[in-house]
Amino acid sequence: MTFAEIGLHPAILKALTDSGYSEPTPVQTQAVPAALAGRDLLVSSQTGSGKTAAFMLPALHRFASEQRLPAAARTPVQERRPGPGRGHDRHRFQPAQPRMLVLTPTRELALQVTAATEKYGRQLNHVRAVAILGGMPYPKQMELLGRNPEILVATPGRLIDHMSSGKIDFSYLQVLVLDEADRMLDMGFIEDIERIVAATPTSRQTMLFSATLDGTVGELAQRMTRAALRIQVDAVSARHDNIEQRMHFVDDLAHKNRLLDHLLRDASIDQALVFTATKRDADTVSDRLNVAGLNAAALHGDMHQGARNRTLAAMRRGQVRILVATDVAARGIDVPTITHVFNYDLPKAAEDYVHRIGRTGRAGRSGLAISLVHHAEQFNVRKIERFTKQMIPVAVVVGHEPTRRLSANPRPAGKPAWKGGEKRSYGQPTGQPDSRFSKPSVPRRDGPPRVPYHESAKATHGGGRRTYGDR
Numbered sequence: 429m430t431f432a433e434i435g436l437h438p439a440i441l442k443a444l445t446d447s448g449y450s451e452p453t454p455v456q457t458q459a460v461p462a463a464l465a466g467r468d469l470l471v472s473s474q475t476g477s478g479k480t481a482a483f484m485l486p487a488l489h490r491f492a493s494e495q496r497l498p499a500a501a502r503t504p505v506q507e508r509r510p511g512p513g514r515g516h517d518r519h520r521f522q523p524a525q526p527r528m529l530v531l532t533p534t535r536e537l538a539l540q541v542t543a544a545t546e547k548y549g550r551q552l553n554h555v556r557a558v559a560i561l562g563g564m565p566y567p568k569q570m571e572l573l574g575r576n577p578e579i580l581v582a583t584p585g586r587l588i589d590h591m592s593s594g595k596i597d598f599s600y601l602q603v604l605v606l607d608e609a610d611r612m613l614d615m616g617f618i619e620d621i622e623r624i625v626a627a628t629p630t631s632r633q634t635m636l637f638s639a640t641l642d643g644t645v646g647e648l649a650q651r652m653t654r655a656a657l658r659i660q661v662d663a664v665s666a667r668h669d670n671i672e673q674r675m676h677f678v679d680d681l682a683h684k685n686r687l688l689d690h691l692l693r694d695a696s697i698d699q700a701l702v703f704t705a706t707k708r709d710a711d712t713v714s715d716r717l718n719v720a721g722l723n724a725a726a727l728h729g730d731m732h733q734g735a736r737n738r739t740l741a742a743m744r745r746g747q748v749r750i751l752v753a754t755d756v757a758a759r760g761i762d763v764p765t766i767t768h769v770f771n772y773d774l775p776k777a778a779e780d781y782v783h784r785i786g787r788t789g790r791a792g793r794s795g796l797a798i799s800l801v802h803h804a805e806q807f808n809v810r811k812i813e814r815f816t817k818q819m820i821p822v823a824v825v826v827g828h829e830p831t832r833r834l835s836a837n838p839r840p841a842g843k844p845a846w847k848g849g850e851k852r853s854y855g856q857p858t859g860q861p862d863s864r865f866s867k868p869s870v871p872r873r874d875g876p877p878r879v880p881y882h883e884s885a886k887a888t889h890g891g892g893r894r895t896y897g898d899r
């Protein structure tokens with residue numbers, strides 16, 4: 429099915445052609461027609477699947493097609509009657525009355541959704557979208573709300589602030605979207621979300637997007653929607669098809685740093701994203717890379733929003749080659765020229781691994797995800813492999829081999845890798861030597877059996893004392 433066959437408004441079709449979208453992605457094929465028909469949606473899909481357009485295109489179509497706009501809602505706030513009272517009170521803003529609200533877990537994702545909305549709605553000059561974010565100065569936000577935009581994209585905390593001070597009135601809200609709902613719940617936004625939803629009309633259309641629809645997210649989804657259509661896009665395997673994964677074992681922090689430096693000097697890297705576990709490490713690694721002559725910048729939650737935006741803008745313009753980031757800061761980053769993702773530290777949750785590597789291989793391009801793994805973290809690797817149902821091949825760079833040798837196959841035979849069985853190909857080449865590396869990867873062919881996690885940890889950390897890493 430094409431976008432035209434789906435029946436989208438011609439102005440939106442034009443914007444999609446201008447954006448170079450020739451056909452809908454699988455999640456769009458399922459979600460857009462149902463949303464156009466007014467259905468509530470519960471969509472399980474990942475970033476990179478085209479989910480933003482899946483909820484934004486039907487909403488824009490609705491706004492483009494509706495002749496009569498709610499009169500009160502569409503008058504810019506400044507042109508409306510001043511509020512009652514005298515002096516300062518007279519200039520109190522009347523509340524903004526949006527028709528659509530998109531809630532996102534992070535500021536970066538909110539900005540990205542806003543940018544995508546501007547792209548898809550470029551031909552619709554009466555549809556305005558603004559982002560309401562924590563960290564943005566209040567006067568600026570008041571000015572944005574004063575434009576009485578049709579679409580608000582917001583992080584829950586800051587939105588609640590504005591709702592509490594009467595700056596937003598949801599009486600005219602037609603469409604509510606929860607983007608990355610599971611993330612918002614992980615970040616503790618459940619009460620804020622409940623409060624926001626309670627302030628919106630029950631007649632609204634609700635679309636909830638989440639990596640998972642189980643547990644608390646499922647319960648929330650059930651409460652918020654009516655006869656919702658469930659859409660499951662098996663994005664994990666689809667996404668991984670164009671993202672090659674591999675891991676390198678490292679002995680210690682110094683080895684890890686040397687290997688990272690070496691890998692980052694690969695000329696085939698257009699731009700790279702390096703994930704660290706802590707904000708401090710993001711700064712330290714970025715500083716170290718800059719000293720080593722690599723063009724790097726850090727991105728994390730301790731930075732002011734302005735600095736974060738400038739860093740991301742510099743990355744988009746290609747002025748920064750390597751971005752060293754923490755999970756939360758990097759969530760939702762959509763820079764199509766990121767060719768490589770490095771896990772300097774493995775994420776704690778397997779889902780985060782999927783989110784991280786999804787920062788490369790955007791919009792159908794190919795990408796490479798490389799994890800630097802200490803032997804004591806093999807347990808973590810198994811968790812990730814079970815989650816993604818994919819095995820991560822081990823690679824070795826000549827001259828940067830780990831001193832510890834690896835076993836051929838520590839898992840019971842007869843079960844697939846993600847169930848702990850299939851042979852890991854330590855003894856096999858992991859593929860053709862990769863031209864993306866200055867030296868080819870040469871996998872280990874022999875070695876003693878791998879040590880179980882707890883023993884390995886003991887051996888490495890001297891009876892439980894952590895000596896590896898510096899956090």
Ligand code: AMP
Pocket residue numbers: 448449450451452453456474475476477478479480481762764790791
């Ligand atoms: P999202 O999952 O919304 O973060 O989108 C991932 C990327 O896919 C973004 O760079 C979008 O611009 C791009 N994209 C979304 N829909 C399409 C489409 N139908 N064709 C090509 N690219 C798309």
